[in-house]
Amino acid sequence: MLDSIRRCDDSKAQEPNSLSVSTIRALGLIAVSAFYKIECCNLRCLAARLSRSVTLNMNVKKIFVTSSVTVVVAVLLLAWFFSPYFLLLFLVFGPIIAVGTVDMLQKRQTVRRNFPVIGNFRYMLEKVRPEIMQYFVETDTEGKPINRLFRSVIYQRAKKQTSTSPFGTQWDVYRDGYEWIERSIYAAHPQDLEPEQRVLVGGADCLQPYLASRLNISGMSFGSLSANAVMAMNSGAKIGGFAQNTGEGGISPYHLKHGGDLIWQIGTGYFGCRTPDGGFSPEGFQKNALRESVKMIEIKISQGAKPGHGGILPASKNTEEIAEIRHVIPHTTVDSPPSHRTFSTAEGLMQFVKQLRDLSGGKPIGFKLCIGKKVEFVEICEAMITTGIKPDFIAIDGGEGGTGAAPIEFSDSIGMPLRDGLSFAIDTLRGFDLKKDIRVIASGKVFNGFHIARLIAIGADMVNVARAMMLATGCIQALQCNLNTCPTGVATQDPALAKGLVVEDKAQRVANYHEATVSSFIELVAASGVRSAGELQREHIFRRVGATQVLRYSDIYPEVEVGAYLKDPARARAM
Numbered sequence: 137m138l139d140s141i142r143r144c145d146d147s148k149a150q151e152p153n154s155l156s157v158s159t160i161r162a163l164g165l166i167a168v169s170a171f172y173k174i175e176c177c178n179l180r181c182l183a184a185r186l187s188r189s190v191t192l193n194m195n196v197k198k199i200f201v202t203s204s205v206t207v208v209v210a211v212l213l214l215a216w217f218f219s220p221y222f223l224l225l226f227l228v229f230g231p232i233i234a235v236g237t238v239d240m241l242q243k244r245q246t247v248r249r250n251f252p253v254i255g256n257f258r259y260m261l262e263k264v265r266p267e268i269m270q271y272f273v274e275t276d277t278e279g280k281p282i283n284r285l286f287r288s289v290i291y292q293r294a295k296k297q298t299s300t301s302p303f304g305t306q307w308d309v310y311r312d313g314y315e316w317i318e319r320s321i322y323a324a325h326p327q328d329l330e331p332e333q334r335v336l337v338g339g340a341d342c343l344q345p346y347l348a349s350r351l352n353i354s355g356m357s358f359g360s361l362s363a364n365a366v367m368a369m370n371s372g373a374k375i376g377g378f379a380q381n382t383g384e385g386g387i388s389p390y391h392l393k394h395g396g397d398l399i400w401q402i403g404t405g406y407f408g409c410r411t412p413d414g415g416f417s418p419e420g421f422q423k424n425a426l427r428e429s430v431k432m433i434e435i436k437i438s439q440g441a442k443p444g445h446g447g448i449l450p451a452s453k454n455t456e457e458i459a460e461i462r463h464v465i466p467h468t469t470v471d472s473p474p475s476h477r478t479f480s481t482a483e484g485l486m487q488f489v490k491q492l493r494d495l496s497g498g499k500p501i502g503f504k505l506c507i508g509k510k511v512e513f514v515e516i517c518e519a520m521i522t523t524g525i526k527p528d529f530i531a532i533d534g535g536e537g538g539t540g541a542a543p544i545e546f547s548d549s550i551g552m553p554l555r556d557g558l559s560f561a562i563d564t565l566r567g568f569d570l571k572k573d574i575r576v577i578a579s580g581k582v583f584n585g586f587h588i589a590r591l592i593a594i595g596a597d598m599v600n601v602a603r604a605m606m607l608a609t610g611c612i613q614a615l616q617c618n619l620n621t622c623p624t625g626v627a628t629q630d631p632a633l634a635k636g637l638v639v640e641d642k643a644q645r646v647a648n649y650h651e652a653t654v655s656s657f658i659e660l661v662a663a664s665g666v667r668s669a670g671e672l673q674r675e676h677i678f679r680r681v682g683a684t685q686v687l688r689y690s691d692i693y694p695e696v697e698v699g700a701y702l703k704d705p706a707r708a709r710a711m
């Protein structure tokens with residue numbers, strides 16, 4: 137290009153009529169100075185105009201057009217009169233003028249239309265806002281949904297880095313809501329306690345009870361998670377001797393490759409046991425239920441992040457492979473129905489539990505829900521008594537729970553928070569004298585040993601964790617699970633991104649996090665003076681509720697006596 141410019145310059149120099157050229161140049165110079173005389177006024181006022189126009193939403197377009205024309209004319213004239221090399225300035229100004237022109241012509245973003253070029257900064261800054269907040273602005277105790285303090289603990293435990301922290305707590309222990317566990321002078325030695333405190337799941341009708349860890353991986357489907365993330369979690373579960381819940385997306389080959397224990401979840405879409413019209417297929421169910429790795433089966437009624445809204449598989453994540461596993465059309469958004477087709481009453485749910493138990497050869501069957509209408513849970517307990525059919529476990533998920541994708545109103549404004557829902561469910565089961573036969577799993581923002589302890593104190597037997605396991609697998613809380621662009625390859629179906637997640641490395645981290653968190657829980661149990669996790673009671677946990685007032689969980693969530701609702705059924709419905 138430079139050669140051609142040079143040639144062009146040389147050819148002009150050789151023109152015979154050089155006088156007329158200099159006349160034209162002189163005239164040109166007069167024109168330029170006249171033009172700039174006029175523009176001078178504009179330029180003098182440019183700064184003042186710019187600030188005024190930005191605030192008053194006017195004239196930026198005019199300034200852009202005037203400046204662009206000025207620049208184009210100036211560059212052309214400079215090139216004409218002095219050197220064609222001045223045309224190179226278009227490499228700088230050309231793209232700016234092109235961007236501004238596109239901004240003014242596009243119709244989707246008013247800010248860009250009204251403020252060409254500079255309006256783009258607003259969108260650029262908005263895009264990097266989460267990163268700026270996370271890396272530069274948020275404090276250790278502030279980040280949402282999971283603050284840096286908890287994220288760091290999970291990373292440190294997953295990487296087996298230091299297990300201690302310096303200089304004392306970062307929490308304000310006098311703020312409302314601060315919680316702690318009672319410590320005993322006669323604390324036990326953690327090594328004297330049974331190290332894992334495992335829990336046997338399986339009631340009287342269960343033929344294959346499962347000895348479960350206190351901490352397991354909560355339901356997350358292959359679809360919302362990448363194949364590598366699923367494999368890392370499954371392999372971690374195998375190493376650490378705990379279980380992975382498949383989520384409602386069915387059992388994929390990645391759940392089976394490493395041989396970790398599975399809790400197979402069945403949602404309203406019946407993925408993995410689905411008839412062509414979207415109903416429940418007993419044959420399909422039996423095929424998967426009889427697999428060796430499937431240790432328990434969970435009917436998903438609802439999850440805390442979107443109760444009453446079925447699972448959402450965004451079209452971008454619905455690959456050919458996932459569609460084949462789920463028996464749906466690829467590259468379409470798949471919404472699971474909000475409720476089950478197989479039952480519409482509490483008795484119907486119990487009959488479904490029995491059907492699954494029979495078809496699975498007596499494996500533990502349970503259901504997961506976020507408490508909504510309290511009376512419906514009471515009816516379920518009543519149905520257990522009238523039908524004589526009891527689930528082996530019930531998983532209570534809190535409104536604070538996570539999701540791959542959910543409408544914001546559902547995440548923010550529906551579903552009972554975990555501790556309220558859990559205490560209600562435990563009390564209702566106790567009131568009907570059912571708790572002794574049914575194990576209760578709790579999930580919702582469990583990240584460390586204390587989080588486990590306070591839920592066990594309320595009455596849960598085990599906890600499930602989802603996002604903590606994502607973090608252990610390498611998630612950096614980029615908040616892009618619903619966009620298929622997860623930079624760490626955890627929650628994406630983009631093979632290029634997922635490939636970055638090294639299964640063997642992250643599997644060990646998942647196992648490390650599990651081990652360290654369970655042992656920190658056991659240490660707390662020992663410090664509180666009891667000899668087993670099952671002895672933790674609501675009275676062991678304190679909560680500050682005001683500047684001068686502290687309540688025990690037993691005051692906040694008063695316990696219902698065992699069998700109280702059997703004597704007085706109306707009392708249960710009044711809760």
Ligand SMILES: Cc1cc2nc3c(=O)[nH]c(=O)nc-3n(C[C@H](O)[C@H](O)[C@H](O)COP(=O)(O)O)c2cc1C
Pocket residue numbers: 354355356357360361382383384385401436438439440447504533534536537538539540579580581582600601602603604617627
């Ligand atoms: C990426 C992702 C996918 C999820 N998929 C399911 C699912 O398929 N079925 C389900 O019942 N819950 C699903 N959940 C909810 C979790 O199982 C869990 O109930 C909830 O996140 C609370 O746990 P946490 O606070 O430890 O994340 C999902 C959560 C996440 C973050």
